[in-house]
Amino acid sequence: GQNIDQPTEMTATEGAIVQINCTYQTSGFNGLFWYQQHAGEAPTFLSYNVLDGLEEKGRFSSFLSRSKGYSYLLLKELQMKDSASYLCAVKRERYSTLTFGKGTMLLVSP
Amino acid sequence: EAQVTQNPRYLITVTGKKLTVTCSQNMNHEYMSWYRQDPGLGLRQIYYSMNVEVTDKGDVPEGYKVSRKEKRNFPLILESPSPNQTSLYFCASSATYNSPLHFGNGTRLTVT
Numbered sequence: 001g002q003n004i005d006q007p008t009e010m011t012a013t014e015g016a017i018v019q020i021n022c023t024y025q026t027s028g029f030n031g032l033f034w035y036q037q038h039a040g041e042a043p044t045f046l047s048y049n050v051l052d053g054l055e056e057k058g059r060f061s062s063f064l065s066r067s068k069g070y071s072y073l074l075l076k077e078l079q080m081k082d083s084a085s086y087l088c089a090v091k092r093e094r095y096s097t098l099t100f101g102k103g104t105m106l107l108v109s110p
Numbered sequence: 111e112a113q114v115t116q117n118p119r120y121l122i123t124v125t126g127k128k129l130t131v132t133c134s135q136n137m138n139h140e141y142m143s144w145y146r147q148d149p150g151l152g153l154r155q156i157y158y159s160m161n162v163e164v165t166d167k168g169d170v171p172e173g174y175k176v177s178r179k180e181k182r183n184f185p186l187i188l189e190s191p192s193p194n195q196t197s198l199y200f201c202a203s204s205a206t207y208n209s210p211l212h213f214g215n216g217t218r219l220t221v222t
Contacts, residue, residue, distance in 0.1 A: 031208050033210065033211075035211075041215075041216075042200060042213035042214060042215055043153070043200070043211075043213050044213070045210035045211065045212075048208075048210060050208075087153065089153075091208055097143075097155045097158060097168045097169060098143070098211070099155070099169065100145075100152050100154070101152060102150065102151065102152035103152055103153075
């Protein structure tokens with residue numbers, strides 16, 4: 001089976017940097033996704049890592065260490081609109097299901 | 111506009127009354143899937159489909175059926191809904207099995 005852990009909630013201040021961690025335990029690994037979900041809306045894709053290292057996309061970066069079963073999402077220059085739930089999702093094998101963590105609710109305050 | 115369309119957005123029904131939630135995508139995506147989202151449990155995959163006539167169970171398939179007779183459509187069928195199926199349902203599609211998912215706007219189902 002799979003186990004994906006993320007912090008339940010985080011708070012940060014506008015303009016700051018925040019790191020949201022995700023640890024996973026899985027038999028086999030075929031990629032890790034990060035999604036953003038605003039309240040009452042559908043999730044939207046942020047990033048995808050399949051190899052170790054950092055992927056940067058504007059204010060958002062995502063890091064993966066497969067040997068440690070660990071990923072993080074880094075959000076820089078936080079804005080109020082970044083208040084949302086951030087979902088880590090792991091794909092285990094080529095044709096397997098995509099399993100989501102329970103999500104981290106980020107609250108950005110002025 | 112590229113999109114995944116789910117209908118209806120809201121549905122209230124009674125126990126045992128068969129219902130279908132439709133899902134259609136206009137991106138010619140091969141991969142489609144259904145998720146339910148519940149407080150404290152996150153998104154859980156119900157069924158997925160790799161292509162036409164190819165479907166497989168996700169993590170919580172009990173009480174649900176799906177079909178994929180055309181590439182664009184992937185309906186979710188609840189033959190005999192029960193109150194524990196009250197949830198927010200999302201349909202999603204992607205170009206391939208490891209491409210980013212595009213989600214529909216969700217269907218909030220209440221079974222009384």
